[in-house]
Amino acid sequence: MPAIPLRRSRLTGALLLALALPLSAQSPEPEIPAEEAAAETAEADPGLDAAPEASVEPSAPVAATDPVLLDAEILPRASRSLLLDVVRTNAGFFAVGERGHVLVSEDGQAWTQAKVPTRATLTTIATADGVLWAAGHDGVIVHSTDGGQTWTRRRAAPWSYDLVDPSEGVPVMDLLFTDARNGFAIGAYSLMLVTSDGGVTWTPRSVLGGAADDAPAEPEPASDEVAEADDWTFSDDDLMLDAESDPHLNAMARAGSGALVIAGERGTFMRSRDGGETWESKRLPYEGSMFGVLTWEDDHILVFGLRGNVLESRDLGDTWTEVETGITTSLMGGHALPGGGAVLVGANGAILTRPDADTPFTATAYEMGTGETPLLSGVLPVDDAAYLVIGDKGADLYRPK
Structure with a gap:
């Protein structure tokens, strides 16, 4: 059986955990040209300045039938399809999911489907100051400045076998905007993108300033005898989950103190006290993946994920308390209520x-x-x-x- 590339295998795992479609269904698409983005932005929102150049340059020919280039199909049962994230604005509820679906409802019961310029699976949606953004597979990011009536594609970075750039095809897992102009997109393989012009352009930023201060030691390399043995029985040491050098980043939030926090793969936890300019990498006491993070006043945060695990901290992750849930099934989404609810x-x-x-x-x-x-x-x-x-x-x- 041919070997599966580790990097592509990990990405597939991340997408499955995000309830997303197989990577094989994706194909390449270039970033929209800078002049087109500037013209569309000026028309949609004159208050946003045009960007001098596009976030991502085209790196391969793009088929006219590429799903990321095609508009989402308007389907009669879209509200019963796979949905992955939801937000609420003054205009109502907005939910996103497979095939580029963006659904709108005033009451959470009757839904209409918006026209969106992509069929890529959308994994996340965010809002700030009345502006909406959604993102997902192939690094696609779309936004709306008119309450979700019209949508514009602002970024795409698809992967193909012709490309060697490991960032190609990396999905966005979460979005966070602090206001209408400044925001973050995070995703697989420690992807972080930053915008300061309302999502017109996105700039990569590294969050890996160094190894975590309490990260586990690297495992000893396997001996030649073990490596060559034709034995499919794994020991406890073989099954240990080691810290990844480029962990998937699954969820991001802003604490009441203004600090930023990220939860991710295999016990990954990161925090920033300077608006995301620099990041401190920590380790959670649970070594499994966390899929969500909630915040309240001051430095009160809660993370949740695999096997019903929930951890809570009141000092931005210096110390953690395990929260009893009574379940062993994975937790994928959540919402903070007043008073720590x-x-x-x-x-x-x-x-x-x-x-x-x-x-x-x-x-x-x-x-x-x-x-x-x-x-x-x-x-x-x-x-x-x-x-x-x-x-x-x-x-x-x-x-x-």
Whole structure:
């Protein structure tokens, strides 16, 4: 059996955890030309300055049928398709997912599909000062300056076998904007992109300033005898998850103190106290991957992920407390409530809620009318009596009993 490249294998794993489509379905697309981006931006929002040049130069010919170049298809059952993230603005709820779907709803029940210039899977959506951004596979980033009525593609960096640049094809996993002009995009292989012009241009930034101060030691290389042995039995040492030199970055948030935090693959945790200019790499006490991070006042943060693991810190990650959840299924999405309250969602319809920071989580399960308990990837409060939940079966309302 031919060997699978480690880098491509890790990326596939990250995409599966993000409920995304296989990389083989993706194909190359260039960044839009700088002059076109400037013209579109000036028309959509005269307050945003035109960028002097494009974020990514075209690196290979692009087929006219490339899915990232094509507009998302308007489908009658899009609201029942795979959805991965959701936000709320004054215009309503916006959910994103597979095939470039962007769905809009005023009440979380009736949904319409927006026209979006990509069919790439969208994994994340963010908003600030009335502007919307969404991002996902092939490094695609789209945005809207008119409340989600029209969307423009601002970046794409697809991968193909003709290219050797390891950053090609890297998906964006999360977006964070501090205002309408300044934002971050993070993703696989420690991808970080920064914009200061409202998403017109994106500049790579390194977050790997050095090894974590408490990172585990590198494993000893295998002996020739072990390497050559035709034995598929793995020891406990073989199965240990070592720290990656370029971990996938899954979630980013801003604490009440203004500090920025990132949670990621294999116990990765990073923080910045200077607006993202420099980053300090730490290790979580749990060595598995974390998929989300919530923040409250001061330096109060909570991370959640694999096997129902939840960790909480009130000093921006200097010390951590393990939070009992009562479940072992992975948690994929969450929302912070006032006073340290939270709602978390995940596999098998899992929903965890707590009204404040001093109350334990209560676990329940969301069940569809068909009896299915879908994998949930996002949640938002609709009112005092209901939550909007999204996942691999689309969007629905959940009313706790």
